[in-house]
Amino acid sequence: MVIVSYEKKEILLFKNFQMMEKTEIQVFVSCPGDVVAERGIVNKVCEELSARVKDFCNICFVAKDWISFIREIDERPLETVELFKDSNLFIEILWMHFSSKTGKLNSITKKESESGSEEDFLFAYECYKAQKVQEIKIFIKNQGPTKNSYEILQLKKVQNFIEEQSKQGWVYPFFDQSDFELKIIKTAYPLRSSLKKTRNKYTIFHNN
16 A cells, blocks of 8 residues: 655555545535525535545535526425435525525424425435434524514524524524635535545545
8 A cells, every 4th residue: 555645644545446436525505595695605615625635535525505406407396305315514504584485384393484494404404313414504694784674574583593403503603704614614624534434445644
């Protein structure tokens, strides 16, 4: 076997190592329309992390969301959890809006879900319990003043959701886009070390 050094990391390569298809670290992003810019940041981070590791490991980071999925199948199949089941990380991003109701029932309360954001979370939570989603994290942007009764109602829904999920330790506040980008990097990058290592693949040892 051969030891190869790369940026303070040592990669142990087996003699019979062969080039294989890249292992995807899949990050699913759910968010209402008022945090679309932050969704773009997740896409950017995944692209940059993939470029960062491409020379020393066979991993790429892939951001997924409903928009890209709808583009492929021309519909939103809210009854299925197929889109979530292979995700390593589910990210919910919220700010002032919780989006609109869709008419679907909350699988826990058996009442109508408050929004598509809540439905996404519940799908991901079911996959998490079945050990098909590795991590769930909810990022909440620093909230500002409301302008009308609609915004007050939306903000109240967001706050109720955040209050409930804070009990699970899944909620992470952020102040601006720079703060958010740093938190996403710190969240996504360590996932590469949690992938199962199998024969003929690499093992990465970190130098402290």
